[in-house]
Amino acid sequence: MTHDCDHGLSCGCHNPTAEALFKMFVQKSSAAPATKAAPKAAKPVTSPKPFMLIHDNGGKGVIRTVAAGDGNATVEALVIFDDKIHFTGPLKDARANAASLAQKHPDAPALQTIALKDGQCVVPGLIEPHVHITTSPLMLDWENYSPFGDTALGEDGPSDDPSAEMEAQNLRPNYCLAKLKDALKADVAKLKADPNKKGWWLLGDGVDTSLMSDFPNHAKGKTLLDCIDKNFLDPIDDQTPILLVAASEHTAYVNTPTLKIIWETYKDKLTAEYQTEENFLNKSSGVLQEMDQVVPALEAVHEEQLEYLKKNLPNNLIRMLKVAQKRGVTLVYDAAMQDRFVGPIHEYLETYRNEQPDWPSPRIGMAHLVNKIGDIPTDFSFAKPTRPSADDPYQLGSLNFYYGSLKIVSDGSNQGLTGYQIKPYCCAPKEYGLYNFPVNKTDSDKGTPEKAPPEIIELVKTAWGKKWPLMLHANGERAINYALEAYEEAVKVNGDISAESLRNRIEHCSLLTDERLNRIKDAHIHPSYLIGHVGYWGWTFRNYIFEKLAEDQLDRCKSSQKREIRFSLHSDCAVSPLGPLRMMEQAVTRKMEGSPDARVLNEDERITSAEALAAATYNAAWQCHAEHLVGSLEPSKLADLVILAEDPVKLDAETAYLKMRDIKVETVLIGGRSALDS
Numbered sequence: 001m002t003h004d005c006d007h008g009l010s011c012g013c014h015n016p017t018a019e020a021l022f023k024m025f026v027q028k029s030s031a032a033p034a035t036k037a038a039p040k041a042a043k044p045v046t047s048p049k050p051f052m053l054i055h056d057n058g059g060k061g062v063i064r065t066v067a068a069g070d071g072n073a074t075v076e077a078l079v080i081f082d083d084k085i086h087f088t089g090p091l092k093d094a095r096a097n098a099a100s101l102a103q104k105h106p107d108a109p110a111l112q113t114i115a116l117k118d119g120q121c122v123v124p125g126l127i128e129p130h131v132h133i134t135t136s137p138l139m140l141d142w143e144n145y146s147p148f149g150d151t152a153l154g155e156d157g158p159s160d161d162p163s164a165e166m167e168a169q170n171l172r173p174n175y176c177l178a179k180l181k182d183a184l185k186a187d188v189a190k191l192k193a194d195p196n197k198k199g200w201w202l203l204g205d206g207v208d209t210s211l212m213s214d215f216p217n218h219a220k221g222k223t224l225l226d227c228i229d230k231n232f233l234d235p236i237d238d239q240t241p242i243l244l245v246a247a248s249e250h251t252a253y254v255n256t257p258t259l260k261i262i263w264e265t266y267k268d269k270l271t272a273e274y275q276t277e278e279n280f281l282n283k284s285s286g287v288l289q290e291m292d293q294v295v296p297a298l299e300a301v302h303e304e305q306l307e308y309l310k311k312n313l314p315n316n317l318i319r320m321l322k323v324a325q326k327r328g329v330t331l332v333y334d335a336a337m338q339d340r341f342v343g344p345i346h347e348y349l350e351t352y353r354n355e356q357p358d359w360p361s362p363r364i365g366m367a368h369l370v371n372k373i374g375d376i377p378t379d380f381s382f383a384k385p386t387r388p389s390a391d392d393p394y395q396l397g398s399l400n401f402y403y404g405s406l407k408i409v410s411d412g413s414n415q416g417l418t419g420y421q422i423k424p425y426c427c428a429p430k431e432y433g434l435y436n437f438p439v440n441k442t443d444s445d446k447g448t449p450e451k452a453p454p455e456i457i458e459l460v461k462t463a464w465g466k467k468w469p470l471m472l473h474a475n476g477e478r479a480i481n482y483a484l485e486a487y488e489e490a491v492k493v494n495g496d497i498s499a500e501s502l503r504n505r506i507e508h509c510s511l512l513t514d515e516r517l518n519r520i521k522d523a524h525i526h527p528s529y530l531i532g533h534v535g536y537w538g539w540t541f542r543n544y545i546f547e548k549l550a551e552d553q554l555d556r557c558k559s560s561q562k563r564e565i566r567f568s569l570h571s572d573c574a575v576s577p578l579g580p581l582r583m584m585e586q587a588v589t590r591k592m593e594g595s596p597d598a599r600v601l602n603e604d605e606r607i608t609s610a611e612a613l614a615a616a617t618y619n620a621a622w623q624c625h626a627e628h629l630v631g632s633l634e635p636s637k638l639a640d641l642v643i644l645a646e647d648p649v650k651l652d653a654e655t656a657y658l659k660m661r662d663i664k665v666e667t668v669l670i671g672g673r674s675a676l677d678s
């Protein structure tokens, strides 16, 4: 595979499409970076301070504290005072505790008592330890052609609200190229019928050929990566420009009307290479790769349409955060933030908070994306490794906005065939994937070199020396080996900074042998698994992309648990939908949702529901450098908790399937304040 890319690779972590869009929007915006702007006077919160006693009502409900990381730990009652957990323990003592608080604080509001109803369950606020809050909201207004939805493509969903597409957690029925074509036809017709959208393009996102049921049979001689092209798109309409972005957001598919606009817009430049429009159109396949092809296409989108998308960006960010809250999430950790995006995001949140002072935003942690040593922040006024504090909401360094780590993207994604491998992909016997740092090409006919490139080792060493915790994205077997080597080398020259103090992570860390697991344990590295790889993509991995290797190596949660390796689960949203309960379910059942009979991928790697709960709360908080404040319900921690209609820990590997994800989230408290619209 040829790939002339010096800026990073595919997966939600690095994504040229969204980066291009965001850059365009941010450049056009007059917003000053929030780190430099004078703080605006915030409207005061009007709701009373929380003072609450929650109890299990004589065992009708259950309160799971996950104290010290134990998913089975329960208490009878807890007391919330101000924004913190003040007490946990027997109900009798909780009542006494609340009474003494009331006495000590005569100005406190009246105690609110919640007796859990039959089956209700309190758990710590759930955590998404790896999402993308810049890229996901950007394309919320695009047509959604992703594999996730409750209806087949082209069939109307229950709601026109753009948030609805973010809420879908199941694979669509019959997701295939044929349905995609029908949906595109219908959406083009709708667009043409709207007099206010003259000249607008059909913009679509989320296209994932790896999950299409009629691939590869449908597209003979094509690969996952090029089975959609202008020949596929042109029969749909000969006037409306179409631009579809693949789920990896590294590839865009365009039709001839779009190519014609690109020609018109860049005629001067393109003439040098192609001489005539006809020649340009003949030579273009309609598959655009990377920034240098995708960005010009996006910049040619109709001006009014771009303005419209830009105007909705703040709302879409809030929408995403609210969808997260509906799924019980109280902390999101962005896995690829850049300084120039922080200002606008900060400003959107400030503006919204001034309108809705009683709405508690989810807490937001961030990893700063670095590609080379020069990217490591030295200007600590904007970013330094932070253990967040509970005070000072929305200021950098507080739990409502903090930088906990640096992020490095080392390879691509396995379902995009760009994860960097030791052995070639089963479905593409010449492909080993891509690595984001220069590898020694002289051995490339013998596969991929064993030794890690010096650049990745130096980058990890330098970050470590500056005490930055790292999130290192590595999906393929070879990339994970390189990550391990880099960490093992870095500790040698930074002996005074312990590995355990940094909590270094490998993101996705998809394919693990016993040997790799043992090295992870020895080097104090902490994997975060994109567990949707098992539930959503497992069938494709098992049958097509990796075959037996998927069975043996994919997302080895139980083996991590047995070795006491602290791991977490993540969605990488928008790669897979937000939802820790769904991720817990997939780790517990390991059922492949694309298989006809919900077959299990490697039964031995199933974890228990209690272990999954710990992964989604305590372990995730620890990996996000925030377990001293959130992640379990213990006195002096923040009152971030969720009341569920049902206890997820009571569901097992069979009963959880397609059920745990839909447990109703009834109440979400962040700092004791209610987050859900009532």
Ligand SMILES: [Zn+2]
Pocket (backbone or CB within 6 Å): 005, 006, 007, 008, 009, 010, 016, 250, 290
């Ligand atoms: Zn690239």
Ligand SMILES: [Zn+2]
Pocket (backbone or CB within 6 Å): 011, 012, 013, 014, 409, 473, 507, 508, 572
């Ligand atoms: Zn990634």
Ligand SMILES: [Zn+2]
Pocket (backbone or CB within 6 Å): 011, 012, 013, 014, 130, 131, 132, 335, 572
């Ligand atoms: Zn990511």
